[in-house]
Amino acid sequence: MTFRRRSIVCVLLGLAAPGDARAEDSETIIIVDRKPAEAARDRDRALDEAPFVTVLHPDEHPATASVADAVATAVGAHARSLGGLGAYASVSVRGAAPGHTAVLIDGVPLARIAAVTTDLGRFALDAFGEVDLYRGAVPVELGGAGVGGALNLLTHLGPGAHGERLALSAGMGSFGARHVRLHHGDTYGAVQSSTTLGYQAASGDYSYYDDNSTPLNGSDDSERVRRNNGFTAFDGATRWGTRDRARVGGLRVATTHQGLPGSTINPSFGASLTTTDVIADGAFDATVGGAAAHQLAYVLVERQHLDDPRGELGLGAAVRNSLTLAGGGSSTWKRAFGAHRGVLGGELRGERFRDRDATGNQPAVVGNRIAGALTGAADLVLDDGRIVITPALRLEAVRTAPSALTAGPSALMPVATRRDLVPSPRLTARLAARDELSIKGSAGWYARLPTLVELFGDRGYILGSPELRIERGPSADLGVVWAPAGALGDVDRILVEADGFAHRAHDTIALITSAGFVARATNLGDTQGYGAELVASARYARMLSVTASYTRLVTAQRTLDPNLDGKPLPRAPGHTLYARAELARRVLDHAASVWADTSWQATSFLDPMALNPVPARVLIGTGARLALAGGVSVALAVANLADTRIVRLPLDPPPSPTLTDAPTALSDVAGFPLPGRSFYLSLDFTY
Numbered sequence: 001m002t003f004r005r006r007s008i009v010c011v012l013l014g015l016a017a018p019g020d021a022r023a024e025d026s027e028t029i030i031i032v033d034r035k036p037a038e039a040a041r042d043r044d045r046a047l048d049e050a051p052f053v054t055v056l057h058p059d060e061h062p063a064t065a066s067v068a069d070a071v072a073t074a075v076g077a078h079a080r081s082l083g084g085l086g087a088y089a090s091v092s093v094r095g096a097a098p099g100h101t102a103v104l105i106d107g108v109p110l111a112r113i114a115a116v117t118t119d120l121g122r123f124a125l126d127a128f129g130e131v132d133l134y135r136g137a138v139p140v141e142l143g144g145a146g147v148g149g150a151l152n153l154l155t156h157l158g159p160g161a162h163g164e165r166l167a168l169s170a171g172m173g174s175f176g177a178r179h180v181r182l183h184h185g186d187t188y189g190a191v192q193s194s195t196t197l198g199y200q201a202a203s204g205d206y207s208y209y210d211d212n213s214t215p216l217n218g219s220d221d222s223e224r225v226r227r228n229n230g231f232t233a234f235d236g237a238t239r240w241g242t243r244d245r246a247r248v249g250g251l252r253v254a255t256t257h258q259g260l261p262g263s264t265i266n267p268s269f270g271a272s273l274t275t276t277d278v279i280a281d282g283a284f285d286a287t288v289g290g291a292a293a294h295q296l297a298y299v300l301v302e303r304q305h306l307d308d309p310r311g312e313l314g315l316g317a318a319v320r321n322s323l324t325l326a327g328g329g330s331s332t333w334k335r336a337f338g339a340h341r342g343v344l345g346g347e348l349r350g351e352r353f354r355d356r357d358a359t360g361n362q363p364a365v366v367g368n369r370i371a372g373a374l375t376g377a378a379d380l381v382l383d384d385g386r387i388v389i390t391p392a393l394r395l396e397a398v399r400t401a402p403s404a405l406t407a408g409p410s411a412l413m414p415v416a417t418r419r420d421l422v423p424s425p426r427l428t429a430r431l432a433a434r435d436e437l438s439i440k441g442s443a444g445w446y447a448r449l450p451t452l453v454e455l456f457g458d459r460g461y462i463l464g465s466p467e468l469r470i471e472r473g474p475s476a477d478l479g480v481v482w483a484p485a486g487a488l489g490d491v492d493r494i495l496v497e498a499d500g501f502a503h504r505a506h507d508t509i510a511l512i513t514s515a516g517f518v519a520r521a522t523n524l525g526d527t528q529g530y531g532a533e534l535v536a537s538a539r540y541a542r543m544l545s546v547t548a549s550y551t552r553l554v555t556a557q558r559t560l561d562p563n564l565d566g567k568p569l570p571r572a573p574g575h576t577l578y579a580r581a582e583l584a585r586r587v588l589d590h591a592a593s594v595w596a597d598t599s600w601q602a603t604s605f606l607d608p609m610a611l612n613p614v615p616a617r618v619l620i621g622t623g624a625r626l627a628l629a630g631g632v633s634v635a636l637a638v639a640n641l642a643d644t645r646i647v648r649l650p651l652d653p654p655p656s657p658t659l660t661d662a663p664t665a666l667s668d669v670a671g672f673p674l675p676g677r678s679f680y681l682s683l684d685f686t687y
Contacts (some may be wrong), residue, residue: 016238029458040495040537043483047438050390050428051149052135052479052499052533058126062623062637064171064200064680067131068120068302070624073578074532075497076135078442078601080194081667089121093135093148094501095529095572098347100448101148102138105252106155106239108281108298109143109328109349120151122256122275125239126169126181127196129156135533136477136501137428137442140343140377140392141294141332155239155250158185158192162375164631164686171682173637176203176230179682187243194250204229204259206675208665209646213265215662216655226673231258237416241644249282260313264665268312274305291335300326304662305358326351332375339385341349343392371398394424398449416457420470422447436485441478447471450509454521465521468509473526475503477531493539502530508557527561527569548579552599557608558574567610568603568660575602596620603650606671614667615647631686643677 009065040046042055054074061070068089072079075094093101103120125131134142134149137375142150171180179200186193205225209348212220233256241248254275262268281298303323311317328349335342348371355365377392400418426444433439450468479499486495507523531554537547553576555569568574582595598620606612623637648661665673 019462025627029397032327038487040483040493043485043495045482046481046495046497047432047436048430050388050430050440050442051139052440052477052497054133054135054535056125056131058128058130062635062680062682063176064491065125066121067125067128067151070125070131071133071151072118073536073549073577073580073597073599074133076551077133078499078573078576089119090153091120091261092572093133094503094504094531095555096148096503100446101141102150103153103267104142104355105151105153105555106248106250106281107152107283107296108279108300110279110300119275122235122254122277123153123179123234124233124235125201126183127155127198127235128153129194130154131541136475137426137444140375140394141345143394144533155237156185157194157239157241157245157248158187159199159241160185162686165643166685166687168685169682171635171680173680174678175206176665177678177680178202178203183272190242191240192243193238193240193590196236198235199628201232202230204231204261206678207645208264208673208675210264211588211662213666215649215664216649216659217606218663221663224264226261226675227267228259228271229261231256233257235285237289244285248284250280251415252279253277260308261672262312263671266312267307269478270310271306271308271312273307274528276303277301288333291333294332294334295329296331297329297678300324320355321358322353322355323619324351324353339381341379341381343375343377347371347373347375368401369398371396373397388430390428392426392428396422397425398422400455416466418466420449422449422470422472436483436624438441438481439479440481441476443476445472445474445476446503448509454509468521469507469523471505471507471509473503473505475501477501490541491538492542493537493538493545494537497535498533500530500532500678502528504528523530524557524564525561527557529553529555529569529572543583543587545582546580549577551576564608566607569604570605570608573601573604573616576600587626590629592625594622594624596622612671613649614671615649615664617644617666619644635682639678639680640674640676645676 018235027231045053045055054076056070056074058065061073066089068079068091071077071091077091079089079091132152132153137147137659138150142152160167165184167181167183169181170179175553179198181196181198183196185195202236205227206229207223207225209223210224211218212222214220222548233254235248235254236251237252239248239250255274255275257272257274259270260271260273262271265528275549278301279298281296283294283296286293286295304320304322306318306320306322308318326349328347330345330347332343336604350371352367353365353367357364373394373396375392375394377390380389380391381387382389398420400420423445424446426442426446428440428442430440448471450465450470454469455466477499479497481495481497483495486492505527507525508525508527509521531552533551535547535549537545539545553572553574556570557564557567559565576602578597580595580597582593584591585592586592598618600618601616603616604614619639620641621637621639622641623635625633625635627633644666646663647666649664650661651659654660666676667673
């Protein structure tokens, strides 16, 4: 689906170069002259892939960063946390709901029929070689669906970039944070491996400002300590494959126990959630009759235990065990037809979800889903490769068989099996206007199926809505990338990307509270979003590297309800900015670097009626790293350098001309309080 440039000679090949570590090993490649030392790190992909993709590298983020933390710094994306260090975190891309961004690990879809999306907070970033964030259009091999895009977490096999086979990292910091990680990657003849073991934990007992829910009355304000905010996480993964990635397979296991602190208004002191995940997969490539075939099979298991014996979460006392089993496979065939290429594929997967009341007081909720998909695409290469147009179609058929509803007027009544047919057509195009300038864009129609909980309920806390329609809508983007291969005077590694996007969702699915804490999923109507993204990065004098990204997002609900029509979507800031500068040089013959970053986001809202705002915020961080000797280096990171704990909440309308705002706690887009200044010291060893 993509065309990437490599060094050595100018020639068009029909198969991937040996040793290419990416999943698309059989794709067509254009090989041209290169100046890698002066070019931006991901220049080739930015210029040559029609989708807009951001590549996140672990060495550009703190040792304790999760995948959600890293994605939150990318253009067009922001994290949505449920509060607490190590807590559940999802990612919203271009203002779309988290369920519109598919999540994959080494091409394996983390399909879950029970929940809308996947917890990205439980994945340590440095457990992967890189993370690819597709914004908007998604390669058909990765599902090709979703208004937001797709996130593919990729494991690097073999030694590191500098030949290191062993990497050990340990550290500790504020609020009881600590970690230990061990990674080993090596080559054994024709086979390469990657094995990672990790431990991470924190108590999370930081203090925050509490206005006692009376923003106009400062006499009852106080400092509180966040309780039940700790977590403990273990993860391990091993992956093996041949050098050419023709045969590859792996096993990944992770378990997390975390407190659920609740909101500042209704704190929780005893609720907790334990999650265990197992992912196993295997893939192989073959060439049959001139076509390159990629075969993939996988199994996923997720087990969760929710313990809320006092009903502090607001849903009543609950001790629940849920189990999700999923398995599937795919076969993708690619063949070159002269300069053009065709792609055909098929997928099949099955999923089973069970949610059981551990006390035995309520019946279990069980659901099964079987889905199959056919995919097809064609790369039409014109004007000697300057123009690539790719029409693609994904057609998915889904059968969902539930158990009876457990609450509401239809409780224990039989529910009919549901069948859905979901087409997702799209068109992407890329024009190489010059060697350093590309214009690219896409347009398509995307869809999201209702989850099992939305359709059939969850023991009375969420009432089922079997009549829910599929949420779907059009999406499009258009932009330009400029990335020269060489330096412009003392400035090199230049990359500038600017694009605009728009999407509209029909039959948007949302949970609406009906009475008390009981909610029902319903189709609200239409929602829309449009905006622009700008990314710029460069290096000066081979020492100072600067990168910045800005996202402008405008969202609106389009419904018949006058209280909602025209209101922005919850948790979608209209402006977000991230910038980072790093100075690297040798000090007393030791490699050293110092960096600083800043993030700003505009006001957002917690509710559809835009009555509960989250004030705008600016956060500043800094850090330094020094290589000592024998592969040992030490790093210190400081987050929230200004120790911001209180932000000003605009009062609209103001009670008086002299009272236009009020103090409130620094919080994330979900309204959970954030810590003040924090430190983290880490020690790394590579061999």
